[in-house]
Amino acid sequence: MSVTEALGEGVMVTVxxxxxxxxxxxxxxxxMMAMKKIFxxxxxxxxxxxxxxxxxxxxxxxxxxxxxxxDPNLIAVLAAAVAASLNTSAYNLRIKSYRRIDNNAxxxxxxxxxDAIDSRY
Amino acid sequence: xxxxxxxxLNSTGIAALITNAKDALAAGATGFDGVVAVIGTPxxxxxxxxxxxxxxxxxxxxxxxxxxxxxMLLSNLPMFANSGAIMMHPEFFTDSKYFVxxxxxxxxxxxxxxxxxxxxxxxxxGIYPPLIFLGIGCMTDFGPLIxxxxxxxxxxxxxxxxxxxxxxxxxxxxxxxxxxxxxKEASSIGIIGGADGPTAIYVTKTLAPALLPAIAxxxxxxxxxxxxxxxPIMKLLTTKEERSIVMEQxxxxxxxxxMIFPIVVTIVVALIVPDAVSLVGMLMLGNLxxxxxxADRLCKVAQNGLMNVITIFLGLTVGATAKAExxxxxxxxxxxxLGLVAFCFSTAGGLILGKIMCKLTGGKINPLIGxxxxxAVPMAARVSQMVGQKENPSNFLLMHAMGPNVAGVIGSAVxxxxxxxxxxx
Numbered sequence: 267m268s269v270t271e272a273l274g275e276g277v278m279v280t281v282x283x284x285x286x287x288x289x290x291x292x293x294x295x296x297x298m299m300a301m302k303k304i305f306x307x308x309x310x311x312x313x314x315x316x317x318x319x320x321x322x323x324x325x326x327x328x329x330x331x332x333x334x335x336x337d338p339n340l341i342a343v344l345a346a347a348v349a350a351s352l353n354t355s356a357y358n359l360r361i362k363s364y365r366r367i368d369n370n371a372x373x374x375x376x377x378x379x380x381d382a383i384d385s386r387y
Numbered sequence: 388x389x390x391x392x393x394x395x396l397n398s399t400g401i402a403a404l405i406t407n408a409k410d411a412l413a414a415g416a417t418g419f420d421g422v423v424a425v426i427g428t429p430x431x432x433x434x435x436x437x438x439x440x441x442x443x444x445x446x447x448x449x450x451x452x453x454x455x456x457x458x459m460l461l462s463n464l465p466m467f468a469n470s471g472a473i474m475m476h477p478e479f480f481t482d483s484k485y486f487v488x489x490x491x492x493x494x495x496x497x498x499x500x501x502x503x504x505x506x507x508x509x510x511x512x513g514i515y516p517p518l519i520f521l522g523i524g525c526m527t528d529f530g531p532l533i534x535x536x537x538x539x540x541x542x543x544x545x546x547x548x549x550x551x552x553x554x555x556x557x558x559x560x561x562x563x564x565x566x567x568x569x570x571k572e573a574s575s576i577g578i579i580g581g582a583d584g585p586t587a588i589y590v591t592k593t594l595a596p597a598l599l600p601a602i603a604x605x606x607x608x609x610x611x612x613x614x615x616x617x618x619p620i621m622k623l624l625t626t627k628e629e630r631s632i633v634m635e636q637x638x639x640x641x642x643x644x645x646m647i648f649p650i651v652v653t654i655v656v657a658l659i660v661p662d663a664v665s666l667v668g669m670l671m672l673g674n675l676x677x678x679x680x681x682a683d684r685l686c687k688v689a690q691n692g693l694m695n696v697i698t699i700f701l702g703l704t705v706g707a708t709a710k711a712e713x714x715x716x717x718x719x720x721x722x723x724x725l726g727l728v729a730f731c732f733s734t735a736g737g738l739i740l741g742k743i744m745c746k747l748t749g750g751k752i753n754p755l756i757g758x759x760x761x762x763a764v765p766m767a768a769r770v771s772q773m774v775g776q777k778e779n780p781s782n783f784l785l786m787h788a789m790g791p792n793v794a795g796v797i798g799s800a801v802x803x804x805x806x807x808x809x810x811x812x
Contacts, residue, residue: 269561275570276557280550283805290659290801291543291794297651298536301644309639357636 309354340364404428404465427711431463434714435706438604447611451584451702455604458706462503474501475707480511481596507704510592510599515701516585517669522694523585523796524649524673525686527764531789533644534637538756538787540740542794545760546802547736548580552729553806559725565717571595574806576722579606580729581799582613582761586666588705590803593811600709601719605726610763616727617734617758617770624738625754629745631779632753634787645678656801662811663804667797733761737791759788762795 341361349356369376396402411424438456442449462475479485479496486492491511496504509515532539556576560568568576571594578590579602587606591599609616621630649671656667676686741757755775759767768788775784 269558272557272561273554276554276573279570279809280554283550283553283802283809284546286660286805287546287798287801288540288543290656291539291798293655293659294652294797295536295539297655298533298539298644298648301533301647302536302638305641305643305647306638355639 309358398467400465403467403470406467407465423711423715427715428463428465430715431709431711432460435460435463441608448607450698451607452604452611454699454702455600455607455706458503458703459600459709460706461703462707462710472501475503475507475704476500477507477708477710477713479504480507480708481713503704503707506700507707509697509700510588510704511596513589513592513665515697516589517665518697519585519694519701520666520670520800521673522690522697523764524670524675525677525690527670527674527677527793527796528789529648529674529793530640530645531637531786532791532793533640533648535787535790537744537752538790539794539797540744541737541757541760541791542762542796542798543760544740544757545733545737545762545791545795546581546798547739548729548731548733548761549577549799549802551577551732552580552725553577555728556721556725559721563717563721566721567718568721571810572598572718574810575602576725577729578602578799578803578806579609579722579726580733580761581795581802582606582610582730582733582763582767583796583799584610585701586762586799586803588701589666590806593807596708597713598718598722599705600714601722602726603705604709605722609726609730610766613730613761613763613766614770614773616730617767618774620731620734621738621755621758621770621774624735625742627778629742629754630775630777631782632745632750633779633782634753634756634784635751637786642678646675649675649678652797656797656804660801660804660808662807663800666800666803670796670800730761734758737761737795753782753784753787756784756788756791760791760795760798762792762799764792764796765789767795768792 341364344364345356345359345361348359348361352359371379407428408425412421416424435456438452438459441447442452442456458475462473462477466473476496476499479500480491483489485495496508553573553576556568556573557570560566560573575587575591575595575598578587581587584603584606588599588603591602595602653664653668653671657664673686673689676682676689737757737760738754739757740760741752741754744752744757745754753775755771756768759771761767768785768791771788772783772785775782
């Protein structure tokens with residue numbers, strides 16, 4: 267087979283092949299877009315207020331020496347916890363502030379709680 | 388008494404090595420063939436050991452390269468012709484002299500075949516690659532793709548390398564006298580650019596079984612080298628601004644969508660390219676098992692036990708098809724070069740479409756995710772993430788790159804189906 271002959275057939279196969287690959291995947295793309303239309307509902311934007319964050323996340327598990335400075339890891343954890351309990355995405359939340367709530371339970375309650383936790387180990 | 392000792396000495400591998408070389412030279416092998424006849428066997432053992440070194444010390448895809456290299460070692464041990472100890476007879480599967488009516492002579496294979504011949508039937512009959520795809524399906528999350536349907540186009544564009552290499556192989560076959568690449572061989576070589584081992588093996592065992600070991604080794608070695616091959620091309624084809632584009636968060640995907648996707652893909656692919664169904668169908672079955680969540684046990688066994696067993700069988704037998712006469716040729720060298728070309732063009736294809744989509748969407752798409760359209764999951768996506776993060780440390784492209792990445796698996800299976808439907812019948 268001469269070079270031109272070989273390449274002539276090759277070019278044809280290449281063009282047809284690429285067209286087929288693209289058309290199959292384009293069809294799949296359209297199917298997925300249709301699926302989005304049918305099954306996907308935009309989640310309502312729930313802007314959670316700062317005080318709600320404080321309510322839903324009792325911040326008693328932080329270390330007592332927690333610095334008031336912003337700790338991005340802590341904020342990420344808080345956002346994830348709030349998102350999980352509110353059954354929404356962390357992207358719908360905006361954490362404006364967080365504050366440690368003092369635990370003013372009686373000493374005996376605290377001791378009992380600690381006992382219960384310790385006994386799980 | 389001495390006779391039995393002499394008999395033993397005459398049956399050793401050393402004796403076989405010497406006798407085989409003598410026989411080949413007596414039969415008139417000269418030039419390159421003569422060299423292969425004399426040093427071919429030891430040379431193949433050395434190549435096998437180099438591959439073992441790459442697999443164990445350099446950790447190049449060790450799960451596959453290790454069995455491939457050891458299979459190569461096993462089938463190239465010096466043996467007398469017709470010895471019952473021969474584990475693999477690649478000629479039974481490739482040489483038409485052994486065929487009956489153009490088909491494999493199963494009775495002869497069962498009667499005379501060794502362990503690896505039996506296991507190789509799984510490759511030859513097209514059993515292993517689809518089962519590997521079943522396991523891959525169980526491990527694949529199509530969520531990022533469903534969330535961003537446009538990224539499937541990048542998986543299609545990355546098949547550019549498959550077809551350009553197909554052309555390259557045809558040109559090489561026509562121009563270089565020692566290399567005989569027809570359309571079938573060229574298709575098998577081109578599919579290396581899909582960066583998908585099972586797909587490459589599936590196409591090659593049908594279209595060009597003699598090239599199987601070279602193509603499998605090239606495909607898996609280059610897949611291991613993706614973190615070296617891709618970044619320079621990615622930097623060359625994109626600007627600093629493009630690389631630092633931060634993409635929008637993907638939407639969550641509902642369970643219904645995840646469930647419908649594999650079913651629809653299977654049907655759509657079957658309607659257009661039926662030859663791709665055994666690969667795509669099994670991939671989607673695996674994915675449906677995973678996403679449905681009702682068959683957890685099947686999912687676990689498909690992605691662990693089953694897949695590992697098949698990987699051992701596949702690697703071992705593919706490696707074992709590499710015999711000195713068929714492997715030590717100019718064609719193998721051609722495949723190694725073309726395989727690299729295939730990877731480069733696939734990467735470039737994805738990046739170029741990525742750039743176009745970036746322009747069309749007004750800079751919402753980072754072109755770096757295009758290079759993940761080559762289907763090596765998840766290495767290619769990780770490379771996109773790595774290169775993107777170098778420009779902008781707070782950029783996380785990984786999930787965005789997983790879309791084109793899993794689309795690439797579908798794309799290369801479809802490309803394989805195209806070749807099979809054109810040339811297998």
